[in-house]
Amino acid sequence: MTDTEIKKGLAGVVVDTTAISKVNPETNSLLYRGYPVQDLAAHLPFEAVALLLWTGELPTESELKEFQEFERGHRTLDPKVKQAVDLLPIDCHPMDVGRTAVSVLGANHPKAEDSSPEAELEKAKALFAAFPAVVAYDQRRRRGQDVVEPNPELDYSANFLWMTFGEEQPEEVVDAFRVSMVLYAEHSFNASTFTARVITSTLSDLHSAVTGAIGALKGPLHGGANEAVMHTFDEIGIRKEESREDAAARSKAWMEDALAQKKKVMGFGHRVYKNGDSRVPTMKAALDRMIEHYGRHELLGLYDGLEQAMDEAKRIKPNLDYPAGPTYHLMGFDTEMFTPIFIAARITGWTAHIMEQRAANALIRPLSAYDGPDQRELPAA
Numbered sequence: 001m002t003d004t005e006i007k008k009g010l011a012g013v014v015v016d017t018t019a020i021s022k023v024n025p026e027t028n029s030l031l032y033r034g035y036p037v038q039d040l041a042a043h044l045p046f047e048a049v050a051l052l053l054w055t056g057e058l059p060t061e062s063e064l065k066e067f068q069e070f071e072r073g074h075r076t077l078d079p080k081v082k083q084a085v086d087l088l089p090i091d092c093h094p095m096d097v098g099r100t101a102v103s104v105l106g107a108n109h110p111k112a113e114d115s116s117p118e119a120e121l122e123k124a125k126a127l128f129a130a131f132p133a134v135v136a137y138d139q140r141r142r143r144g145q146d147v148v149e150p151n152p153e154l155d156y157s158a159n160f161l162w163m164t165f166g167e168e169q170p171e172e173v174v175d176a177f178r179v180s181m182v183l184y185a186e187h188s189f190n191a192s193t194f195t196a197r198v199i200t201s202t203l204s205d206l207h208s209a210v211t212g213a214i215g216a217l218k219g220p221l222h223g224g225a226n227e228a229v230m231h232t233f234d235e236i237g238i239r240k241e242e243s244r245e246d247a248a249a250r251s252k253a254w255m256e257d258a259l260a261q262k263k264k265v266m267g268f269g270h271r272v273y274k275n276g277d278s279r280v281p282t283m284k285a286a287l288d289r290m291i292e293h294y295g296r297h298e299l300l301g302l303y304d305g306l307e308q309a310m311d312e313a314k315r316i317k318p319n320l321d322y323p324a325g326p327t328y329h330l331m332g333f334d335t336e337m338f339t340p341i342f343i344a345a346r347i348t349g350w351t352a353h354i355m356e357q358r359a360a361n362a363l364i365r366p367l368s369a370y371d372g373p374d375q376r377e378l379p380a381a
C-alpha cells in the first residue's frame with residue numbers, strides 16, 4: 001500500500017467545472033443554468049428545459065416552437081429499433097432494451113461519427129425525440145399490445161403517455177409527468193453523467209456515451225432506486241381499501257424492522273444532499289396531486305410511515321426516487337419501466353455534459369494505488 005490518500009467512490013473530489021447545473025447541499029438547491037429547478041418545473045414545458053440545458057439559455061418562443069416541431073417529426077418508433085427490441089427476451093430488464101435502442105439509433109444515425117457541435121446538438125435532439133417511443137413500446141409489448149403511433153396534436157409529455165397507454169391522459173396527470181421529467185433531467189456529476197463524460201473524453205461518439213450512461217443508471221444505488229421503492233411498497237403490501245393511518249403504521253413497522261436488520265432502504269439518502277434532496281418537495285407535491293386524482297390515500301400512508309420511521313431512526317431523508325416511484329405507479333406504468341423513464345429525462349443532461357466535455361476535453365484517466373503482490377518470478381517450468 002502507499003500513503004496516497006484515496007477518496008473511495010471519488011467522494012468529495014472535484015473533477016472538473018461545469019456550467020450546466022449547480023447542486024448546493026447547504027441550501028438544498030439545484031440550479032439548471034442558473035434557474036432554480038422548482039421554478040422551471042412550475043412554468044416550462046420539458047422541451048424548453050431541454051433547450052436550456054443544451055444551449056445555456058431559455059429558448060425564445062420561436063426557437064421553442066421550431067424545436068417542438070422537430071420533436072414531433074422525430075418521435076415515431078424507428079423500425080430498426082423495433083426489430084432489435086423484438087429480438088430481446090420479453091422478460092429482460094427494460095433498461096437493457098433502452099441501452100440496446102440507443103446503440104441501434106447511434107449505429108444508424110447518418111452523422112454517427114460526426115462530433116462537431118452542430119452534429120452533436122442535432123443528435124441530442126433526435127435522441128430526445130426518439131426515446132419515449134422505445135419506453136412506450138416496451139411496456140406495451142410486455143402486455144401483448146401493439147405500437148401506438150405518436151399523436152402530433154400533443155406535446156412531448158402528453159404524447160409520451162399517449163404512446164404508452166393509447167389514450168389521452170387528463171391534464172393534471174400530464175402535468176405531474178412533465179414535472180418529473182424536468183426534475184430528473186440533470187444533476188451535475190452523478191455516476192451516469194460522469195460515465196458519459198469519461199466515454200466522451202476518449203473522443204468516442206455521443207450514442208456510445210449515452211449507452212454507457214444507461215448502464216450506470218440501471219444500478220439500484222443510482223436510477224434503479226425509483227423502481228426499488230415500488231418493490232418496497234409491494235413487499236409491505238398495497239391494500240387499496242386500507243386507511244392512510246393503518247397503512248402508515250404497517251410501513252413504519254416494516255422500516256423499523258428493516259433498519260434493525262441493517263438493510264439499505266432504496267429511495268433514501270444521497271451522496272451530496274445530507275439534509276434532504278432539493279427536488280423532493282416539488283415531486284412530493286406532484287405525488288400528492290396524483291394521490292388525490294386517483295383517490296389512493298393508502299399509498300400516502302405507506303409513504304409517510306417509511307419516511308417518518310427513517311427520519312426518527314437515522315435522520316436520513318428521501319431522495320427524488322422516493323416520490324417519483326409511486327407517482328409513476330399511479331399513472332399506470334409497470335414498475336420496471338420507471339428507470340427507462342428516467343433515461344428519457346436524463347438524455348438531456350447527459351448530452352449537455354457530452355457537449356461540454358468535448359468542448360474542453362481532457363482524457364479522464366485517474367491513477368490507482370497498487371496493493372497486490374510484489375513483483376515475483378513464475379514457478380520453474
Ligand code: COA
Pocket residue numbers: 220221222223225263264265266267268269270271272314316319320321
Ligand atoms: N437506508 C439505510 N441506511 C442508509 C441509507 C439507506 N437508504 N443510505 C445511507 N444509509 C446509512 C448507511 O448505512 C451508513 O450508515 P452507517 O454509517 O451506520 O454505516 C450511512 O447512512 C452513510 O451511508 P453511505 O452509503 O456511506 O452514504 P453514501 O453517501 O455513500 O451513499 C447512497 C449515498 C445514495 C448510495 C445511499 O444513501 C444509498 O445507498 N441509498 C439508497 C439508494 C438510493 O436511493 N439511491 C438513489 C440516489 S438518488
